[in-house]
Structure formats: C-alpha cells, structure tokens
Amino acid sequence: MAEAGSEVSQTRIMVAVNESSMKGYPHASISSEGAFQWTLQKIVRYNPNGFKVILLHAQFPPGDGFNEMDHVYTSLNDFRGMKNKNKPRGLHLLKYFVGRCQHMGVPCEAWIKRGKPEEVILLEVRRIRPDILVLGWRGLRPFESVMYGTVSDFCEKHAECPVIRIRRKEEDMPQNRVDD
C-alpha cells in the first residue's frame, strides 16, 4: 500500500520548529533552523514539487490567541490578518519558515499546536502520518540530556514514522549548550 501510494504522492516531510531560547520569538532556535535548512538543501532542493514540507510548532505553555490553534497556513497571504491584532508570536515563527519555503517554491503547510513538544509531535505524526520527521538536535552530552531531557531522543524512540535528527554544528553551539 505504502509503495503504491508513494508512486502518485509527494514525500511529506514534517519539520518540528521552535523559537530561540535566547532571543525568543520570532527567532527560530539554532537546531530547528539547522534542521529546516538541511531538509531544503539535502533533500528538497533537487525537486521541490516532489515534496511537501509540513511545519509544526508546539507552543508550551500556550499563549493567547487559541483561535489560531489548529489553523493551517499555506501561504504568506494567510498571515496578513495578523497585523494590528494580538495573535500568538508563534505565527511569526511559522511565517518565517513558510516564507522560506515559498521563496524556494516548496509546497508547505504549517500550524501550531498547544502542549508539550514531544507529546504534540508524536500525536501529530500519528495523525498526519508523514513519510519523515525531521528534528533539530542540540547534541547534548549524556549528563546534560538526563538533566534537561531532549525532545528528539524521545521522539526518535517513539514516533511512528522514520525520524532523522540534525545535530547542531559545533560552530553554532551557544556558550551554554542547553540554550538553543
């Protein structure tokens, strides 16, 4: 079935993105920026129309503007209504990534879900059934991982689709490796 389906459909790549822990919204975290860039450069760029990029942002704890949750954004126009309204800053983060996809001509979808990132990602993978889940990876040392936990470790173990984790480049590591 999967094989038959894949003959006629695009390969759907889900990329989980989050905000910078240092600069906050609308800046993307180093690892999700890296994972997104890797996806475009190594997989998608050869044939944008062969793929669909699905951008997922898990917002925890949830801010205001719950009415935007579960809304699917497919083009920059969808964000126009944002101006002069108090909407989640998460949308600015998605807008940045959707803009990058549009600029490259890659079909994409993006949305925000409330909840713990690892839970949101696993549930959305089960619901959407992407072909690949791409996650940024801070590349914490074992002790740091135990102390601070890592979303990507958990998702790599439990996601119901193939997972690829893109480790932060050493040169991109912040002074405090837990930051992102």
Added chain:
Amino acid sequence: MAEAGSEVSQTRIMVAVNESSMKGYPHASISSEGAFQWTLQKIVRYNPNGFKVILLHAQFPPGDGFNEMDHVYTSLNDFRGMKNKNKPRGLHLLKYFVGRCQHMGVPCEAWIKRGKPEEVILLEVRRIRPDILVLGWRGLRPFESVMYGTVSDFCEKHAECPVIRIRRKEEDMPQNRVDD
C-alpha cells in the same frame, strides 16, 4: 562549507545492507531491503541524478558461514577457502542492490568491508562523510534489543552524520523477530 559544497554536489546517501539471516546469501535481510526500497521510493526517485547511493556491506567473519562450523582448522590455509567463499557471496548481495540502482538510473557505489557491522559502519561514515546514513531496523522490543543488541541503535547514537532508521513493516516480521 557544507552548505556551499551541497550547492554543487549530489546528496550522498549511505545504505548499509546485509544478508538474510534465514535464507543467507545472496538474499538481502528484510530490514536492509526495506531501508533500500524506502530510500529509492521516498527520497531518490524524484530526481535520481541529485543523489548518489553508497551501498556498504559489512562482512563479519565467518560471514554467514555457518557451514564453516564443525570444520576443523589445522592451518591458516584452511581459512583461505572460507574468505574466498564469503567474499563472492557478499558480492552477489551487492550486485543485487547495484542492479536495482542501475535500473532506476541512480548513481551508486558499493563495497564490502570485513568487521563488526557497527564498527565498520561508523568507520566508513567517518571516512566517506555521507550526508545521510540509512539503516534497516528490525524493530526489536527493549528486552530483545538488550539480549541480541541492535546495530542501528548503536549507529544512531554514534554515527557522525544524520541517521535515519527504517523499521520493518509489521507484515514483514518473521515468526522469530530476531531473524531478519
């Protein structure tokens, strides 16, 4: 640098393949067959020339050679025959995968290295620096993994490039899940 390079080069996908633990050479294991098929169908098929598939087969002495059990070795010469037997068997396995790539018009390279699969794979990744390492995954349960170990767990943790593990489909699971 990596980004700059990737603008002009193909994305190099290393796929580790091994023989069936049930049928032996030249048959591919269920998980490596699945990983290879997934790579062609989900990533490469859209634009074969954008990618290069690197096929690596680690042959662990005495390879599949259970037929060498009960053989009494009295001198080093006795082992020559074994090596000479196993190498061609491994080549038949590679020939099968290279043929599949050729049929699809995907540039590929393939070779055999002798040694423990996890060690060979990590060393070759360090030497070749592929963009992605694709591994088949038997999808063993935690207890089974501890009992029998899994190459993909080890490589996923330690490989110096992004790793994607393709889990065997439930319908492909052999009666004994440790088999492959």
